[in-house]
Amino acid sequence: MTIHEKIERLTQLSNRSAVSKAAGLGSSSLTTMLYRKSDVAASSAASLARVLGVDPGWLIDDTREWPPVRVEARMPTAIQSTAA
Numbered sequence: 001m002t003i004h005e006k007i008e009r010l011t012q013l014s015n016r017s018a019v020s021k022a023a024g025l026g027s028s029s030l031t032t033m034l035y036r037k038s039d040v041a042a043s044s045a046a047s048l049a050r051v052l053g054v055d056p057g058w059l060i061d062d063t064r065e066w067p068p069v070r071v072e073a074r075m076p077t078a079i080q081s082t083a084a
Contacts, residue, residue, distance in 0.1 A: 001062065001065050002062050003040050003045065003060055004034055004040075006054075006058075006066075007030070007033070007034060007040075007048060007052075007059070008034050009066070010052045010054065010068065011030065016030045016031050016034075017031075019048070019051060022051045023044070023047035023048045023051045024047050025044060025047065025048075030048075045059055045060050053070055053072060054068040054070060054071060055068070055069035055070070055071055
């Protein structure tokens with residue numbers, strides 16, 4: 001499962017603009033990253049992992065499948081996904 005697939009699945013029930021901002025990215029960065037399948041900088045991946053509450057190693061490793069390796073999320077409660 002690619003990093004793009006993981007991020008898309010983790011954010012499918014969230015406001016992606018809010019997730020981007022919480023990770024310190026531009027408001028449309030996440031959407032652009034997903035739809036263009038562009039490379040994800042290590043710093044962006046680490047920030048997204050922190051906000052989404054997943055292990056950065058799991059997120060960037062394309063050989064690791066679902067379910068995610070969870071850690072404590074740092075995303076504001078208002079934008080947390082309700083997906084299990």
